[in-house]
Amino acid sequence: MATIPLSVVKYIRSVWMAEMILAYLQIDEQGNLVKWGGHPRHYGLSNLTAGQPVVEQVNFLEGMLTIPHSHVLEFVRVGEGRCAHVHIIPLDNGTYVLMLDATGEHDRQQKMQQQLNELSILTYRQSQLLQELEAARQALREEKDQLGQASELKSQFITTLSHELRTPLTSIVGYAKLLDEAKQADSRSANYLTTVKNNANHLLLLIDNVLEQTTLEAGQTVLQSSRCDIKQLLTDLKSLFFPNAKEKKLVFNIEMQPNLPTQVTIDELRFRQVLINLITNAFKFTSSGFVRVIVGWQAERLEFSVADSGSGVSPEAQPKIFTAFHREHTNNATPGTGLGLAISYHLVTLMGGNLDVESSPGHGSVFYGFIQAPITDSLSLHDGESVLPHTSATILIADDSIDVRYLMEIYLEEDGYAVVGASDGAEAIILANQVKPDLILMDMQMPVTNGYEAVQQLRADNFTKPIIALSGSSLAHDCNYALEVGCDQYMVKPVSPDNLLKTIKQVLNKTNH
Amino acid sequence: MWAGEQNYLSSLLFQLESEHLITGEKLVVQKKICMIGDFSVGKTSLVGRFVRQSFSEKYLTTVGVKIDTKLVKLSDECEVKLILWDIAGNDALTTTTVSYLRGAAGFLLIVDGTRLPTWHNALNLHKAVTAQVGKKPFVMLLNKNDLQEQWEIDQTLIDEKTQKGWKLLSTSAKTGLNVEKAFHSLATQMVTK
Numbered sequence: 001m002a003t004i005p006l007s008v009v010k011y012i013r014s015v016w017m018a019e020m021i022l023a024y025l026q027i028d029e030q031g032n033l034v035k036w037g038g039h040p041r042h043y044g045l046s047n048l049t050a051g052q053p054v055v056e057q058v059n060f061l062e063g064m065l066t067i068p069h070s071h072v073l074e075f076v077r078v079g080e081g082r083c084a085h086v087h088i089i090p091l092d093n094g095t096y097v098l099m100l101d102a103t104g105e106h107d108r109q110q111k112m113q114q115q116l117n118e119l120s121i122l123t124y125r126q127s128q129l130l131q132e133l134e135a136a137r138q139a140l141r142e143e144k145d146q147l148g149q150a151s152e153l154k155s156q157f158i159t160t161l162s163h164e165l166r167t168p169l170t171s172i173v174g175y176a177k178l179l180d181e182a183k184q185a186d187s188r189s190a191n192y193l194t195t196v197k198n199n200a201n202h203l204l205l206l207i208d209n210v211l212e213q214t215t216l217e218a219g220q221t222v223l224q225s226s227r228c229d230i231k232q233l234l235t236d237l238k239s240l241f242f243p244n245a246k247e248k249k250l251v252f253n254i255e256m257q258p259n260l261p262t263q264v265t266i267d268e269l270r271f272r273q274v275l276i277n278l279i280t281n282a283f284k285f286t287s288s289g290f291v292r293v294i295v296g297w298q299a300e301r302l303e304f305s306v307a308d309s310g311s312g313v314s315p316e317a318q319p320k321i322f323t324a325f326h327r328e329h330t331n332n333a334t335p336g337t338g339l340g341l342a343i344s345y346h347l348v349t350l351m352g353g354n355l356d357v358e359s360s361p362g363h364g365s366v367f368y369g370f371i372q373a374p375i376t377d378s379l380s381l382h383d384g385e386s387v388l389p390h391t392s393a394t395i396l397i398a399d400d401s402i403d404v405r406y407l408m409e410i411y412l413e414e415d416g417y418a419v420v421g422a423s424d425g426a427e428a429i430i431l432a433n434q435v436k437p438d439l440i441l442m443d444m445q446m447p448v449t450n451g452y453e454a455v456q457q458l459r460a461d462n463f464t465k466p467i468i469a470l471s472g473s474s475l476a477h478d479c480n481y482a483l484e485v486g487c488d489q490y491m492v493k494p495v496s497p498d499n500l501l502k503t504i505k506q507v508l509n510k511t512n513h
Numbered sequence: 514m515w516a517g518e519q520n521y522l523s524s525l526l527f528q529l530e531s532e533h534l535i536t537g538e539k540l541v542v543q544k545k546i547c548m549i550g551d552f553s554v555g556k557t558s559l560v561g562r563f564v565r566q567s568f569s570e571k572y573l574t575t576v577g578v579k580i581d582t583k584l585v586k587l588s589d590e591c592e593v594k595l596i597l598w599d600i601a602g603n604d605a606l607t608t609t610t611v612s613y614l615r616g617a618a619g620f621l622l623i624v625d626g627t628r629l630p631t632w633h634n635a636l637n638l639h640k641a642v643t644a645q646v647g648k649k650p651f652v653m654l655l656n657k658n659d660l661q662e663q664w665e666i667d668q669t670l671i672d673e674k675t676q677k678g679w680k681l682l683s684t685s686a687k688t689g690l691n692v693e694k695a696f697h698s699l700a701t702q703m704v705t706k
Contacts, residue, residue: 055543059596060580062545063616073612075577075601083577106576113601114574117552124628 021101023084027054028094031065043099044078058097064088065095075106154214155475162211163445163472163493165203170494171403172200177497178410204494209339211474216346222476223350227376228268230302231256234295237275241291244283250291257296263376264302270347271302271371274355277340278306278367286310289364297373301353305368313359321357341367393438393508394418398428398454399470400446404493408441411497412504425449429457437465439508444471444482452485459486466507470495541584543594544703545616546696549638550623551631552602555656558686559623560599563696568687575601578613585700593700604634606641614642619650619703621695626655626683627663632670650702651680654695658685 004012023038023045033054040048048057055062060078064071065088073086076099083106084099176197180190215221238254245252275293282291289309296303313321322345348355352372359365395417399405402423409419420435422428425442426449432440440458444451455467468489469482479490488507491500548556557575561567564581579599586592600613614620622639625631635653643649653674655666671681680698684691 059543059582059594060598062543062596063618067615071612071615073578074609077577077579102577110574110576113576114572117574117602118572121553121628124630 019101021082023099025054025058025097026094027061027065027097031055033057034094038099040099042082042101043084044080044082060086061088061097065090075102075109077106158211158214159473159475159478160445162207162474165207166472166493167401167404169200169204169207171401171407173197173204173494174407174497175403176200178407208474209343212343213339213346215475216343216350221346221350223267223270225265225267227263228266228271229262230260230264230266230295230297230373231262233268233272234293237272237279237293240276241279241283245291248283248287250283250286250289252291254293254295257294260295260297261375264297264373265376266302266371266373267351270351274344274347274371275304275306277344281340281367282306282308282310282365286364300372300374301370302373303368303370305366307364307366309364312361312363312365313357314361318357318359322355392416392418394420394435395504396420396422396428396431396435396437396440398422398425398440398446398451399443400424401443404443408500411500415501417504425451425454425457428454429461432458432463433461438511439465439504440467441504442467442469442487444469444473444478452481455482455486466511468503468507539589540591541594542591542704543596544618544700545596545598546699546703547598547600547614547617547620548623549600549610549620549635549642550602551604551625551628551634551638554602554623554625554628554631555684555686556599556602556621556623559621559654559656559684559692559695560597562686562689562692564597566689568689570687575599577601577609583696585697587697587701587704591704593704595696595700604630604637606638606645611645614646617646617649619699621699622651622653624653624655624666626657626666627660629665632666650699652695652699652702653679653681654684654691655681656684656686658683658690659687 017038021039021042023036023040023043025036025040025048026034028034031053033048033050033052035050036045036048040046045058055065060073060076064073067088067090069090071088073088075083076086077083082101083103085102087098087100089096089098176193180193180197212221234254234256238252241252244250279291279293286308287310290307291309292307294305294307322341345355348369348371353370355367355369357365357367395412397405397408397412397419398421399408400423405421405423409421412419420431420437422431424446428440428442429449431437442451442455446454449457451469451471455469458467466488467486468491469479469487470491470493471478471482472493473479474492482490489503491503548560550556552574553572557573557579558568560579560581561569564583578601581597581599583595583597584592585595598613598617600610603610620642622635624635639651639653655671657663674681680702682691682695682698684695686692
């Protein structure tokens with residue numbers, strides 16, 4: 001093998017020494033510095049003194065001189081000096097320490113390690129944020145569930161309360177009417193009965209308003225749009241409020257504009273409610289002068305206004321006038337709960353319209369607005385208006401209230417029906433199978449077996465005759481559920497005798513076709 | 514300094530002085546200490562605060578080891594020259610780190626209070642270091658105390674270690690909170706051991 005000449009070896013050594021920027025230290029057995037060479041200042045080592053303990057001059061050698069074998073310390077940076085790989089080589093008579101420059105290699109490693117560390121921290125922070133986000137989402141979900149439960153409980157409470165109040169009120173109103181009819185000759189008793197009826201009706205209206213407001217706030221009100229004879233509706237309202245006008249000696253007029261169509265598609269019941277609320281309000285706050293209603297139609301909208309010559313509304317109160325339960329403090333003597341205008345506002349908005357007021361104290365008010373009201377394209381002949389006379393049908397009444405059952409028996413028997421009664425759902429099922437009635441009037445809230453369960457069972461037993469649900473709840477989901485389980489119609493108590501008989505005839509008529 | 518340490522130190526220093534100072538000279542001892550902990554917990558910043566009273570928000574990762582020195586005065590008669598080995602952060606003990614630990618008289622175990630994993634890594638490092646170099650005086654520092662809104666170290670974890678006799682300090686290299694105290698405490702432990 002060719003050997004490298006000594007001069008070349010020396011040359012390689014000097015090049016290597018220059019590139020490595022070598023520094024060396026010789027240390028004796030006692031740990032004193034003997035001599036040094038190369039470039040110790042390059043590594044932050046200066047003012048070295050021979051014969052003195054090396055650990056006092058080269059601090060990083062503290063604790064390092066007792067090693068039995070060679071030791072390498074990588075990437076050592078002393079103070080402001082450069083970075084070095086430190087080789088500690090024990091010998092028989094002391095220790096040699098070599099320092100070789102590692103600055104370039106250090107800088108390359110640092111760049112790489114820096115990126116890795118920063119990425120690791122970013123990833124960690126991101127995962128923390130995601131955890132916080134998930135925790136926030138979970139908290140919101142739980143809160144939403146709780147709110148949902150609270151809302152459900154509230155709805156159930158109102159439904160139950162509504163039923164509990166409406167059922168006895170049905171009896172009060174119904175029996176008062178019967179007594180009124182029976183005691184026509186005694187004017188004093190008639191007055192007493194009128195008072196009972198009026199107060200009962202007032203309570204019913206109160207319950208209806210509270211329930212309506214709750215339903216509207218919960219977004220559960222569902223419009224029932226159908227063909228509406230708008231002129232007939234307005235004519236009915238004229239008749240309805242005529243006695244009020246006469247009593248208060250007010251000029252009352254409902255003006256139908258020339259462009260008013262005969263038929264429009266709207267929720268007739270709700271629109272009637274809006275106008276009744278506005279007109280009632282006008283009469284309440286007008287002691288003299290007039291109440292004037294104008295209704296017109298333009299571009300698929302029913303436009304209406306109710307003007308009065310009453311006490312007016314102050315500018316400060318106008319922004320709050322459509323707020324639920326708001327009552328002007330000056331009007332505490334006037335009865336009411338402050339729900340009528342709020343309900344009207346909600347209903348008009350639901351019908352795609354708007355309601356506003358123009359008023360000034362002492363100069364009356366004008367409540368005006370509009371609802372969406374497309375013209376009905378064609379007339380339907382199947383509205384159930386034409387009713388065939390019924391043969392003597394048998395009707396089963398299922399209601400846990402004996403008073404309500406007895407009341408309805410009277411209405412139905414007077415109209416020529418044969419009537420059978422049941423006091424709960426279970427009894428209704430048994431009687432339906434035995435008697436085979438032509439129609440069942442089913443109260444939906446009964447003990448033992450409720451109306452929903454009874455209807456489900458009857459339909460499962462192949463009972464195909466019509467069933468009309470009677471309920472104290474006007475909530476859409478209760479109505480929908482009743483129809484879902486198999487009812488043909490849904491009526492909200494208290495039911496007027498005329499309305500009940502009309503509905504029974506329509507349902508029987510449909511069945512007989 | 515924790516309660517009781519001052520009196521203990523005084524008595525031991527007297528003993529040391531009796532052994533070393535016959536003529537009344539000041540006692541100066543030199544001790545090597547290592548800064549151990551996960552990356553980016555603040556080891557370099559703590560050294561910077563302690564040695565140069567400076568702090569930089571910029572993060573520059575340490576590769577290998579940086580060595581600084583600082584004199585700590587424990588009393589009028591006793592000073593400790595601390596040789597500070599600021600070792601590159603890692604979540605586990607490497608052979609390189611083991612090579613740096615040789616001859617250490619004590620160490621500071623650093624945790625980033627805003628990153629819980631660094632606590633667990635510090636406990637693992639403590640176990641590994643003790644297995645390598647034996648039981649040495651140490652102080653655990655919960656650093657970045659100035660970032661309370663991001664704090665992740667629960668008090669129950671701290672209490673558990675305190676009850677086992679561990680010395681823990683909440684520090685901030687940024688504000689300087691407890692930095693002097695930390696090094697001072699370790700120096701005292703090493704001298705009185």
